[in-house]
Amino acid sequence: MTTVDPVQPAASATDALPTIPALSEIEEAARSLEGVINHTPLEYSLHLSEVLGAPVSLKLENLQRTGSFKVRGATYRLSRLTAEERARGVVAASAGNHAQGVALAAQQLGIPATIYMPLGVPVPKLLATRGYGAEVVLEGPTVAVGLERALEHSERTGAIMIHPYDHRDVVIGQGTLGLEIMDDAPDVETIVLGIGGGGLIAGVAAAAKARAAAEGRTVRVIGVQAENAAPYPQSLTEGRPVQVDTKPTIADGILVGRPGDVPFAIIKELVDEVVTVSDDDIARALLVLLERAKVVVEPAGAVGVAAILAGKVHSAGRTVAVLSGGNIDPLLLQRVVAHGLAASGRYMTIRIPLPDRPGQLSRVSELLAEAGANVIEVLHTRHGQGLQISEVVLQISVETRGQDHRELTLQILRDAGFRPEVLPD
Template sequence: MTTLDPAQHAVGPDEVPLIPTLPEIEAAARSLEGVINHTPLEYSLHLSEVLGAPVHLKLENLQRTGSFKVRGATYRLAQLTPEERARGVVAASAGNHAQGVALGAQQLGIPATIYMPLGVPVPKLLATRGYGAEVVLEGPTVAVALERAAEHAERTGAVLIHPFDHRDIVIGQGTLGLEIMDDAPDVTTILVGIGGGGLIAGIAAAAKARAAAAGREVRVIGVQAENAAPYPVSLEAGEPVRITTQPTIADGILVDRPGDVPFAVISELVDEVVTVTDDDIARALLVLLERAKVVVEPAGAVGVAAILAGKVTATGTTVAVLSGGNIDPLLLQRVVAHGLSASGRYMTIRIPLPDRPGQLARVSELLAEAGANVIEVLHTRHGQGLQISEVVLQISVETRGQEHRELTLQILRDAGFRPEVLPD
């Protein structure tokens, strides 16, 4: 087992600059050798054709624990004093941070308690326990779990390990930026998902410093889910702003307020922040599965979503960070179906029909004429809004894209039917 020596990287509070320095991040990378993996960087022909410039994928979904979180969590834990270690640590998370803290604490022999919300996916719960942490299921959301974790810290003296709002966390995440610069020295743009901001802050600090040392520049672009995007508002206001979020499939970056520490770095170093919709993210997951053969969680796919949605301008070699791969199989099933629908490759339609023989056969003939592949059929006389002389046909079909989908619907309409596309 590799151990980390916190003393060799300690920095006095009066000496700490606002933005992590390149030597600090490089020292963190050395201290994490043998604890984390140097994850692969793979070229994507499909995304390169979409963007019009070379695109590489940073496969951090293959990191230990399945996420970048282990970098910052482990480095943060390594900075604790012997007295702090003896008191133990506590954290709150629905998955990735929980596993990162649990593994880091196991590596360093630190007792760890993790608060997770009720209903957390079973694989994430079992993985966190598997790394030796004590797991407490508390509350319906991560926010409630975090409150309980803070109360636990105050009650027991355990050190609260925040998922993003600490300088050591930013430094640890910055080691990912070093790997990108090492493996793609000609990179001009790096795309990174943003939740609280710890990852992009660390990557920006590392990449900008490395590029400056080489006498060139690199753009760092953040990507947020449209339904949970406090950074554009906060950057415009010049300070962290709390917003009201909406549900998003990218729950890993569902944060309602930027962290103070990462915001200070991001406001100075990050070039742009864009947003993507859930449909964009679902399409990205589907593209990554089909074209890159990688499984990524929704929060980890937002950089690719930004490319597919046309939110990024090509300037040269581009790296999209796939920040994690911890997706529940049942969610993956739903997201793939949503991605197929959003791409125009799958739809479920409802068609009211006269209750007389031959109607189902006629619809089948029209779908065959359109070249649509029937997946599932439901034919019933029971349904809201039906006349006594009507039945309803609910049919799921596979199509080849948006144009083919519209052609299929138009063929049905031209034949006198009234198809209604049902939501996913």
């Protein structure tokens, strides 16, 4: 069994320690994680470099063990437990990446682990977590319910609660990713990565800023949140963690309504800028990464690239975008790719009411051929809301070459007297 070099735990609570981890602490964590985590690749992206107008490299943390960065912080956090604490076991709540990180870390260290996951958790994540030896308890519709049950479990059994981001040791463990970036891209000027609760960006910022300062230079760190779950902009404005209402987002890995206290204190001091991206931006980024970089990334892991493509990042020097995870359910990937194609103007489904007489379907087909649109799927029916008794409806999915071609296709149909309506993807 692979083991982690034991590190003596702090003698006092984490809030008695300096807020920002020292470079030496993160370097010590990196040494303790050698042989346990992967030093993930850094690959140059010609396409993103052309978009940004500056060299862009991708930090492929989606290739990390368990498929995300979470194993770094989880392993370091568990390695700091005393023998007595390890014997009590650990408990966590997660819908995916944190669950797998804690499960693998506990397996490596021989610590009993219980993970609470929501009832609707994707099957691949459930099987992976169980595969690492953790006891999985399916409870409630959301992670919030699982978190309540995990806290109750901790109080009832004495198991150590492992928070996904709001603990100093977790932040230090995630900071080892920042050291790898600085080692592999010593001329980096800007690092772009996603923010959920804040553990990853807090650790990366602490490591990168300290390493750059030791070398007599600076590095910028830009955080990215999903528009539908973005507590950091308001929290930074008010100078304290603020709870915000969230909406569903495809980037469920960073769907957090309130910053963690520990990472927020670091982020407000070290992170230079926080921007937001839409679900359409994220879907486009996933599509670009598939087509141009040949990598599979989960939505939360692609928000840095989404920000670059959306023009939210400005940098004149080498930029590194962190792909923080690759655990995406195949069925979700299928839907996201379709969404990304639609958002890029390369796919649309249109609804066209037609007079119920021969030749109308043939005429529409001729017009689409004239426009150069490729037909993917056709539904021709007399049943539908808003139809008169003398009408039928044609629902047709077509592949186009971009926004301009999409608009041209629609205009050709309109000029011929049809009333095409683009349906939401």
